[in-house]
Amino acid sequence: MANELKGVQVFAPATVANLVCGFDVLGMALQQPQDVMTMRLRKEPGIVISHADGYDLPVEPEKNVAGASLLALMEEYSEKVGFEVIIDKRIKPGSGLGSSAASSAGAVVGANYLLGNPFSKEDLVRFAMNGEKVASGVKHADNIAPCIYGGVTLIQSIFPLNIVQLTAPPMYVTVVHPQIEVRTSDARQILRKEVQLKAAIKQWGNIAGLVAGFLKNDYDLIGRSLEDVIIEPVRSILIPGFDEVKKKSKEAGALGGGISGSGPSIFMLSKEEYVAKGVEDVMIDVYTRLGIEFKTYVTMINYEGAKVVSEK
Numbered sequence: 568m569a570n571e572l573k574g575v576q577v578f579a580p581a582t583v584a585n586l587v588c589g590f591d592v593l594g595m596a597l598q599q600p601q602d603v604m605t606m607r608l609r610k611e612p613g614i615v616i617s618h619a620d621g622y623d624l625p626v627e628p629e630k631n632v633a634g635a636s637l638l639a640l641m642e643e644y645s646e647k648v649g650f651e652v653i654i655d656k657r658i659k660p661g662s663g664l665g666s667s668a669a670s671s672a673g674a675v676v677g678a679n680y681l682l683g684n685p686f687s688k689e690d691l692v693r694f695a696m697n698g699e700k701v702a703s704g705v706k707h708a709d710n711i712a713p714c715i716y717g718g719v720t721l722i723q724s725i726f727p728l729n730i731v732q733l734t735a736p737p738m739y740v741t742v743v744h745p746q747i748e749v750r751t752s753d754a755r756q757i758l759r760k761e762v763q764l765k766a767a768i769k770q771w772g773n774i775a776g777l778v779a780g781f782l783k784n785d786y787d788l789i790g791r792s793l794e795d796v797i798i799e800p801v802r803s804i805l806i807p808g809f810d811e812v813k814k815k816s817k818e819a820g821a822l823g824g825g826i827s828g829s830g831p832s833i834f835m836l837s838k839e840e841y842v843a844k845g846v847e848d849v850m851i852d853v854y855t856r857l858g859i860e861f862k863t864y865v866t867m868i869n870y871e872g873a874k875v876v877s878e879k
């Protein structure tokens with residue numbers, strides 16, 4: 568039964584997908600930045616979307632990732648319903664911080680709450696994957712899953728969907744977002760479709776090592792496993808300053824890191840806050856010298872995920 572609520576405000580976190588070696592299967596939710604969405608039930612069926620963020624994004628439901636996700640949810644809901652969605656994006660589209668996932672996930676989390684929570688988190692991931700299809704042409708779940716579940720997630724299988732929520736020790740995440748746009752669809756287009764067996768062996772060893780490091784709270788193992796021999800060599804050429812940021816961040820004590828999602832954002836993991844702040848200084852120095860506009864964040868893993876923060 569739908570809640571007799573006027574409306575809700577939803578926070579949906581940025582996410583770091585891939586986590587270096589786990590292309591399309593690993594992802595982590597961040598405490599900052601977050602998208603803010605205001606949603607309410609409409610008496611008439613249908614979806615009305617507006618943006619309060621100045622981004623020139625489509626508002627036709629089937630062209631906006633939030634709308635596409637809500638359409639999937641409405642198809643499975645037992646009654647005809649309608650939603651109004653006001654999106655205030657704090658995660659810039661094309662950032663590599665799961666902008667499309669935040670809008671998709673926030674929309675279905677808010678809708679589910681307004682309907683009295685009839686759907687499971689796994690259902691919500693399935694619905695929100697329709698938003699990723701609009702954004703990048705592919706129904707990947709490695710941003711959506713951590714955005715909805717929080718923390719760190721593993722997509723063991725996409726079809727059928729099997730999400731494994733991992734434990735992970737507290738870590739600082741330093742992010743630099745060079746203000747250039749790298750669309751996920753483009754960053755997928757340039758990838759080779761086949762890999763060498765030698766590279767595959769190294770990659771799946773790193774994925775297993777990274778997952779084991781998270782589960783064992785083993786920071787050294789996490790650091791040693793943050794290596795990508797398949798995707799990063801191809802995509803890093805799209806990101807000016809990448810190699811220098813990576814090298815100098817490690818020298819500053821970071822555990823490791825790499826491209827956030829499909830880029831251009833770069834993330835680095837650190838055990839201590841002072842190291843995370845030193846890594847931020849490295850990032851500021853590199854992009855100031857390159858003369859490229861950028862934003863930085865020093866944040867932590869968000870163990871909660873997208874949530875309704877207030878009722879209107």
Ligand SMILES: Nc1ncnc2c1ncn2[C@@H]1O[C@H](COP(=O)(O)OP(=O)(O)O)[C@@H](O)[C@H]1O
Nearest residue numbers: 631632660661662663665666667670702750751
């Ligand atoms: N509500 C929305 N939020 C973010 N992106 C959207 C939204 N609706 C449509 N899009 C499209 O999705 C693309 C952003 O997806 P993507 O390139 O994956 O960015 P990110 O890497 O930040 O997730 C943009 O090009 C934009 O046109």
Ligand SMILES: N[C@@H](CCOP(=O)(O)O)C(=O)O
Nearest residue numbers: 584591663664665751828829
């Ligand atoms: N696995 C995807 C992740 C895209 O993340 P985003 O934050 O750039 O949307 C990919 O690498 O293509």
